Amino acid sequence: GAGVSQTPSNKVTEKGKYVELRCDPISGHTALYWYRQSLGQGPEFLIYFQGTGAADDSGLPNDRFFAVRPEGSVSTLKIQRTERGDSAVYLCASSLLGGVNTGELFFGEGSRLTVL
Amino acid sequence: ELKVEQNPLFLSMQEGKNYTIYCNYSTTSDRLYWYRQDPGKSLESLFVLLSNGAVKQEGRLMASLDTKARLSTLHITAAVHDLSATYFCAVDRGNSGYALNFGKGTSLLVTP
Numbered sequence: 001g002a003g004v005s006q007t008p009s010n011k012v013t014e015k016g017k018y019v020e021l022r023c024d025p026i027s028g029h030t031a032l033y034w035y036r037q038s039l040g041q042g043p044e045f046l047i048y049f050q051g052t053g054a055a056d057d058s059g060l061p062n063d064r065f066f067a068v069r070p071e072g073s074v075s076t077l078k079i080q081r082t083e084r085g086d087s088a089v090y091l092c093a094s095s096l097l098g099g100v101n102t103g104e105l106f107f108g109e110g111s112r113l114t115v116l
Numbered sequence: 117e118l119k120v121e122q123n124p125l126f127l128s129m130q131e132g133k134n135y136t137i138y139c140n141y142s143t144t145s146d147r148l149y150w151y152r153q154d155p156g157k158s159l160e161s162l163f164v165l166l167s168n169g170a171v172k173q174e175g176r177l178m179a180s181l182d183t184k185a186r187l188s189t190l191h192i193t194a195a196v197h198d199l200s201a202t203y204f205c206a207v208d209r210g211n212s213g214y215a216l217n218f219g220k221g222t223s224l225l226v227t228p
Contacts, residue, residue: 031214033215033216035218042204042206042218042220042221043204043218044218045218055215056209056215091158097214102164103149103208103214104149104161104164105159105161105214105216106161107151107158107159108158109157
């Protein structure tokens with residue numbers, strides 16, 4: 001597609017439930033990033049992938065959060081046993097790596113997660 | 117840990133006035149990015165600054181980078197209402213994959 005696509009755009013769930021958020025990056029972009037943005041805050045880094053592997057997952061807050069990118073394109077962020085504090089907008093971005101690329105990140109519209 | 121601090125966090129200014137937003141960061145980096153976010157929308161890339169002394173301009177906005185001082189500025193010239201938005205600076209985390217740490221953002225309101 002032309003841009004980064006995220007689904008669902010909105011997700012309301014109950015405390016304790018499991019949630020999956022999907023990101024489809026710009027075609028050909030090798031790097032994919034997940035961020036979390038709470039109201040009135042800047043995006044908080046969670047994890048980034050180079051190809052299929054997680055190159056840096058140091059931003060994942062705890063072991064309830066996990067992300068995969070099995071074929072090096074689409075990624076899924078998985079949250080187990082959701083808590084009210086997980087409520088936020090989850091942003092996905094992609095970029096090209098290497099060569100003369102500037103490292104500019106292109107963001108999707110985000111998935112707004114509300115945990116009741 | 118890389119910390120990115122912006123100030124001011126809130127800015128109300130009149131149309132036609134000039135102002136500067138500051139972005140300080142805590143560790144060495146040669147890559148700094150400015151993004152704009154409108155309410156309820158995602159982030160739009162404004163500027164990419166990749167070396168010490170880099171200066172980029174687009175319309176009424178000009179961004180600069182001083183890597184020695186670990187400081188970037190976003191200067192607004194003759195503000196107009198359309199510039200009202202939240203502006204974020206972001207710095208490369210330094211792990212070669214362009215993952216960024218963001219500041220808290222500067223919420224700008226331009227009034228008549």
